Amino acid sequence: HMHAGDGNVHTNIPVNSDDYQMLQTAYGVVERIMRLASALDGVVSGEHGIGITKLEFLSHEAIEAFRAYKTQVDPHGHFNQGKLLPGADLTSAYTPSFSLLGTESLIMEQSEIGNISALVKDCLRCGKCKPVCSTHVPRANLLYSPRNKILATSLLIEAFLYEEQTRRGVSLRHFEEFGDVADHCTICHKCLTPCPVDIDFGSVSVHMRNLLREQGKKRFVPAKAAAMAFLTMKDPATIRLVRRLMIGLGYRIQRQASRLARSLHLVQRQTRQPPSTVGPPALRSQVIHFINKPLPGRLVARTARALLDIEDEKTVAVIRDPLKASASDYDGEAVFYFPGCGSERLFSQVALASQAMLYSIGVQTVLPPGYLCCGYPQTAAGEANQGQTITTDNRVLFHRVANTLNYLDIRTVIVSCGTCMDQLEKYHFEKIFPGCRLLDIHEYLLEKGVKLPAIDEVRYLYHDPCHVPMRTQPGIKVANALLAGPPVSLCERCCGESGTLSVTRPDVSTQVRFRKQEEIKKGAGKLRGDGFSGKIKLLTSCPSCLQGLSRFNQDTDTEADYLVVEMARRLLGADWLMSYVRQANSGGIERVLL
Structure with missing residues (x-):
């Protein structure tokens, strides 16, 4: 098909590769097609080159010139080793039959490997996923576009099947390669939108990580394990200790190491031209990747719950302004606010700003009990069982909250984090608080008519997170509606933090940040194009992105911040945080025993 007869013959013949007679019949068809192409004054080779399946149909004279040239420019055979040379035929080729899934191969009987195979099998190799992929940074790394990762995944599955069929054991190197492919993904799901056959390699990567965990082949990264432990622990005393060690001491050591490495010119080469990645780099290189941009400093010293003294997991906190609650026109609207670990344990100001804004407009805010x-x-991260357990436990807990507070008419569940939004959509809150909706804090404030007045001394860029928290309209549109003044510019590309990516694979994160830094500089340059010399703030609506964006402050002359925090600062005053904490702790918190 295609250009048969004019120099580019394609033969795609569906066969069962475990059916010998069918293979022989297909081979005979290929021979007939090649003879026909030549009889029509065409040639077997074409503009796309030639593979091993057509080599035997070429005459010696037709390829002698190529072989002479190949010997001259590549005497050691580094490129396409053996291609179009004697011995490069089908005698050593192996094509597994995927009809054997779950029957002959031991490893393919595992449901997860079958799921992965099914998820990628329809790929058209069109490459439409490349431009939107966060980890496809051509000047730093050409290998890991979604299309290439799908090809690699398919080949590795074939390798698993082949080795189980022939050796009854899979090489550990294949598992390492499998993990490397899965590591080069931020789980942003952006490749799904342009894909004509609806392949979401973010979901594929999650399945791959689950498979590695199930097989006991998942690579252990101490920093990632510590981060995951911090996110899941619930005991207040343990959280305070770990936060003091990891966030307080650990972040400070990283910043000092970053300053030292910059002064010694150890990081500039990495950030100026990130090296390509095939497997994890050496430890020394990985350390430099980790410190090449500093982690944020001057964080709020305590968690949001600790400041409000609502760490008890047996009580539900209901926060309201007692002065507004006693007013005759008070309508008593209540919302359920799920702060999430990033907004509550790491960047406490995000959870506090969300509560303060709700407090200021007279809305009752119900908080879940304890750290969740x-x-x-x-x-x-591939810990599907643990993720499902947390989800189930939370849903049961929230049903108890709804029963306990059934006198409150909770119609809105509010989040301040995009990944929380993604996960909470699976909670079916409409069944917990009947008739309720799930909404981002910024959309809720916009709905209530809250807006900032225009000012001249600050201009804004807006970074839309990979996991977009806003569902009713685009984030940039919400930001422009909330921030009066010059239009807010959208700053494209992933920030490179991506949850734990920056500690799991800081080398990949360096590549992503390389692209993002260019976008920030470009956006800031446009805002300064008319001679503006004031402050440029880079706002976002994701705690992980806030950490990632803050690492660009020094190199881009911008200041990263959260959209709702900027609103609280400008509407409630510079001392908004401690002012809110004082007000809430002075009769604004009702503690209901669960």
Whole structure:
């Protein structure tokens, strides 16, 4: 088909590769097609080159010139080793039959490997996923576009099947390669939109990580294990200790190491031209990747719950302004706010700003009891069982909250994090609080008519997270509606933090940040195009992105911040945080025994 007869013959013949007679029949068809192409004054080779299946149909004279040239320019055979040379035929080729899934191969009987195969089998190799992929940074790394990762995944599955059929044991190197492919993914799901056959390689990567865990072949990364433990622990004393060690001491050591490495010119080469990645780099290189941009400093010293003294997991906190609650026109609207671990344990100001804004407009805010995680970080990391357990436990807990507070008419569940939004959509809150909706804090404030007045001394860029928390309209549109003044510019591309990517694979994160830094500089340059010399703030609506974006402050002359935090600062005053904490702790918190 295609150009048969004019120089580019394609033969795609569906066969069962475990049926010898069918293979022989197909081979005879290929021979007939090649003879026909030549009889029509065409040639077997074409503009796309030639593979091993056509080599035997070429005459010696037709390829002698190529072989002479190949010997001259590549005497050691580094490129396409053996291609179009004697011995490069089908005698050593192996094509497994995927009809054997779950019957002959021991490893393919595992449901997860079968799921992965089914998820990628329809790929058209069109490459439409490349432009939107966060980890496909051509100037740093050409290998890991979704299309290429799908090809690699398919080949590795074939390798698993082949080795189980012939050796009854899979090489550990195949599992390492499998993990490398899965590591080069931020689980942003952006490749799904342009894909004509609806392949979401983010979901594929999660399945791959689950398979590695089930097989006991998942690579252990201490920093990632510590981060995941911090997100899942619930005991307040343990959280305080770990936060003091990991966030307080650990972040400070990283910043000092980053300053030292910059002064010694150890990081500039990496950030100026990130090296390509095939497997994890050496330890020394990985350490430099980790410190090449500093982690944020001057974080709020305590968690949001600790400041409000609502760490008890047996009580539900209902926060309201007692002055507004006693007013005759008070309508008593209540919302359920799920802060998530990033907004509550790491960047406490995000959870506090969300509560303060709700407090200021007279809305009752119900908080879940104790420290909770939504389950998304565990699910994305390949810990499906743990993620499902957290989800189930939370849903049971929230049903208890709804029963206990059935006198409150909770119509809205509010989040301040995109990954929490993704995970909470699976909670079916409409069944917990009948008739309720799930909404981002910024969309809710916009709905209530809250807006910032225009000012001249600050201009804004907006970074839309990979996991977009806003569902009713685009994030950039919400940001422009909330921030009066010059139009807010959208800053494209992933920030490179991506949950635990920056500690699991800081080399990949360096490549992603390389692209993002160019976009920030481009956006800031446009805002300064008319001679503006004031502050440029880079706002976002994701805690992980806030950490990632803050690492660009020094190199881009911008200041990263959260959209709702900027609103609280400008509407409630510079001392908004401690002012809110004082007000809430002075009769604004009702503690209901669960």
